[in-house]
Amino acid sequence: MEPQPVAAPEAPPNEAWQRVQLARHPKRPHTLDYIQRLFTEFHEIHGDRSYGDDPAIVSGMGFFEDRPVMIVGEQKGRDTKQKLYRNFGMPKPEGYRKAIRVMQVAAKFGRPIVTFLDTPGAYPGIDAEERGQAEAIARNLREMARINTPIVCICIGEGGSGGALALGVGNHVYLLENAIYSVISPESCAAIIYRESARAAEAAAALRLTAEDLLRLGLIDGIIPEPPGGAQEDADAAAACVRESLRWSLDQLGLLSAEEIVAHRYEKFRQMGNFFL
Amino acid sequence: MPWFKREKTIGTLEAGAKSVRTEGLWLKCEGCRQIIWKKDLEANHQVCPKCENHSRIDAAARLALLFDGEYEVLDAGLTSSDPLDFVDSKPYRERLASMRSATGLTDALISACGTLEGRPVQICSMEPKFIGGSMGCVVGEKITRAIERSIAQRAPLIIVSASGGARMQEGAISLMQMAKISGALMRLDQAAITYISVLTDQTTGGVTASFAMLGDLNIAEPGALIGFAGPRVIEQTIRQKLPDGFQRSEFLLKHGMLDDVVPRKELKPYIATALRFFCGPV
Ligand SMILES: [Zn+2]
Numbered sequence: 001m002e003p004q005p006v007a008a009p010e011a012p013p014n015e016a017w018q019r020v021q022l023a024r025h026p027k028r029p030h031t032l033d034y035i036q037r038l039f040t041e042f043h044e045i046h047g048d049r050s051y052g053d054d055p056a057i058v059s060g061m062g063f064f065e066d067r068p069v070m071i072v073g074e075q076k077g078r079d080t081k082q083k084l085y086r087n088f089g090m091p092k093p094e095g096y097r098k099a100i101r102v103m104q105v106a107a108k109f110g111r112p113i114v115t116f117l118d119t120p121g122a123y124p125g126i127d128a129e130e131r132g133q134a135e136a137i138a139r140n141l142r143e144m145a146r147i148n149t150p151i152v153c154i155c156i157g158e159g160g161s162g163g164a165l166a167l168g169v170g171n172h173v174y175l176l177e178n179a180i181y182s183v184i185s186p187e188s189c190a191a192i193i194y195r196e197s198a199r200a201a202e203a204a205a206a207l208r209l210t211a212e213d214l215l216r217l218g219l220i221d222g223i224i225p226e227p228p229g230g231a232q233e234d235a236d237a238a239a240a241c242v243r244e245s246l247r248w249s250l251d252q253l254g255l256l257s258a259e260e261i262v263a264h265r266y267e268k269f270r271q272m273g274n275f276f277l
Numbered sequence: 278m279p280w281f282k283r284e285k286t287i288g289t290l291e292a293g294a295k296s297v298r299t300e301g302l303w304l305k306c307e308g309c310r311q312i313i314w315k316k317d318l319e320a321n322h323q324v325c326p327k328c329e330n331h332s333r334i335d336a337a338a339r340l341a342l343l344f345d346g347e348y349e350v351l352d353a354g355l356t357s358s359d360p361l362d363f364v365d366s367k368p369y370r371e372r373l374a375s376m377r378s379a380t381g382l383t384d385a386l387i388s389a390c391g392t393l394e395g396r397p398v399q400i401c402s403m404e405p406k407f408i409g410g411s412m413g414c415v416v417g418e419k420i421t422r423a424i425e426r427s428i429a430q431r432a433p434l435i436i437v438s439a440s441g442g443a444r445m446q447e448g449a450i451s452l453m454q455m456a457k458i459s460g461a462l463m464r465l466d467q468a469a470i471t472y473i474s475v476l477t478d479q480t481t482g483g484v485t486a487s488f489a490m491l492g493d494l495n496i497a498e499p500g501a502l503i504g505f506a507g508p509r510v511i512e513q514t515i516r517q518k519l520p521d522g523f524q525r526s527e528f529l530l531k532h533g534m535l536d537d538v539v540p541r542k543e544l545k546p547y548i549a550t551a552l553r554f555f556c557g558p559v
Contacts, residue, residue, distance in 0.1 A: 126515065129504050135534055159449075161443070272450065
């Protein structure tokens, strides 16, 4: 093998890897835990009206402090049965198609949209490929750009690559303090660069996937604090933090016209990645 | 979305490439295993005259195939500043430098304008040999600028994809290029400027899951590997062998994901006809 990477194995406890562990913590609040705490009269809207209803994405109407908002989020399971039912939070094309369908109906009636990102990634399987996983994600990216009502995105755990981004084209995009957002899982990255998935911790550091990294790189708009020890210690307190940011964002974005909302979102993403020599 | 080194190199038949197995003027086709004249292959745009196997071609050869003659290369100097200070088996900066000397390009895409059967067009052509054709901030910016020029000049856009997806070495910056380009394509769509996406071997990951699937027409070369997840990732996930032909152009056509499969020699006339259909006579 070629020269070893600089990140020494005896480096001090790896902050990025600790965040990855917290982001995936089995007790971490999931989308439905936040929905329950933040919205009233939530009613789920099912199905893509084309193929099926993907349990890995939950969507529906609800009220946030009396304001009608459309909610879309990726849902992981808690116990084994739930995990299987939710496909470990890995959506299939019909999930993404449901998501954009409900966002479009929300926009039609001037309703803002709140999305929760929490997935290891879009499902990599035969059926997902057959039904156009790539096309579904691509369409969401383009069509979210067109939505003329405010979109607030909150990554509550794992922001797994295109599978998360497909719900992530927002006017304001937040990460919870211990959430991550990455182009590739640290394990897959390690398998490629070190030929060893066991070195995922080093890869996690190299990928700059923490909330602070992403904010510094201009890829997200804010970080939502978590209760001491992490969101898994106190779901109510975590939801209260989310509530503050969500209220602020909906207030601010509510001041913009429909045209301004589209332009605001477009200009933000247009500036991402200006790292040229 | 990872880019993977291919386990076997199909294609790259330029002199000196690894797949040159016989000496000098003869080559063994990876499709039919027959021995073919290198000159015959070149005359046929690297398509096997016996079995129609489409070998990969580089970004410049693709532009030569599509443009009428001379074309102007745009945004050629853009280079990534290595914003993550990324180090894998070697520092990303060194990897970029060695790719630059190997390909003569500063990143994995050539953006150019010229005419196609007399019609002014913008063409973005990906270079599969530059870190697997992967997309980082330079590819993202070059495509976005090409889209903006298409809108400003009302010139049709053609993007030829050949990419393993978003570039790992630029982390989430690469990922966000998917949203940036797709947003620009929303504006192109609103302006009703024709966009033809040409998918070639291989087009996977974040490239398929953004601009490659957003054409007014999405067409592919025969036998190209096209998908969201790479076949090895899928095999590891489902722990079973994938069916023959899975994620090839013909498979996507059958499942309704492509508008057509177009052989390389018919590519330019096909695009010219499509542009005449959508945009009217030149
Ligand atoms: Zn052949």
